[in-house]
Amino acid sequence: MKSISSLASLLIICALSVSTYPCFAENGIGFFYIVLQWPGSYCNTKQGCCYPKNGKPANDFSIGGLWPFYFNGTxxxxxxxxxxxxxxxxxxxxxxxxxxxxxxxxxxSDSKSLWSREWQKYGTCSESLLNQHQYFEAALNLKEKIHLLKILN
Incomplete structure (x- = not known):
């Protein structure tokens, strides 16, 4: 049970059609994971949490990342x-x-170091498809389209 609470992120596979995005076939990206986390679960772990300097985030799932996954399974x-x-x-x-x-x-923090880390770790792997702005915008758009809290309600 402890491992479930420490893995507070929910993975949702957002499969994107190769015909819609033909460059996927060229660089091998099969789909992206949009990782969403419930702030309450994150804050309930041993390390606890600190709300950002600009205040408490929305009372909703927050984005944990947007991770590319290649067709070859890597x-x-x-x-x-x-x-x-x-x-x-x-x-x-x-x-x-x-x-x-x-x-x-x-x-x-003001979250900038988190965004920088996410770009370096995952965003740079999707650069042939998405520039920096498009990468972050895509994550925001996916979160809005999924609206996981509404689904769970």
């Missing part, structure tokens, strides 16, 4: 160490990201 990470996170590229998304993709880790 789950890539850290694909381009030369592609740095640049906050100015997502400046129009930061307000909504603070509500929907907050860092709950302690000490409190």
């Amino acid at each position: 789950f890539p990470t850290y694909c381009n160490p030369h592609s740095s996170f640049n906050l100015s590229k997502i400046s129009d998304l930061t307000k909504i990201m603070q509500q929907n993709w907050p860092s709950l880790a302690c000490p409190r």
Whole structure:
């Protein structure tokens, strides 16, 4: 039971059609995982949580990540160490990201280090499909389309 509570993220496979996105066949991305977490479960773990400096996030699932998965069965990470996170590229998304993709880790932060880590670890592996802005926007759009809290209610 402890492992279930420590794995508070829910994985939802968002399969994307190769015919809709023909470049998927070229670079091998089969689909993306959108990882959603319930803040209450995260905060209930041993490490606890600290709400972001800008306040408590929305009372909903929050984004934990958007992870590419290749057709060949591999789950890539850290694909381009030369592609740095640049906050100015997502400046129009930061307000909504603070509500929907907050860092709950302690000490409190403004979530920028979380977003940077997610870009470096997973976003760079989808760069042939999605630039930095498109990567974060895609995660926000998927969360909105799925609306997991409504489904569970």
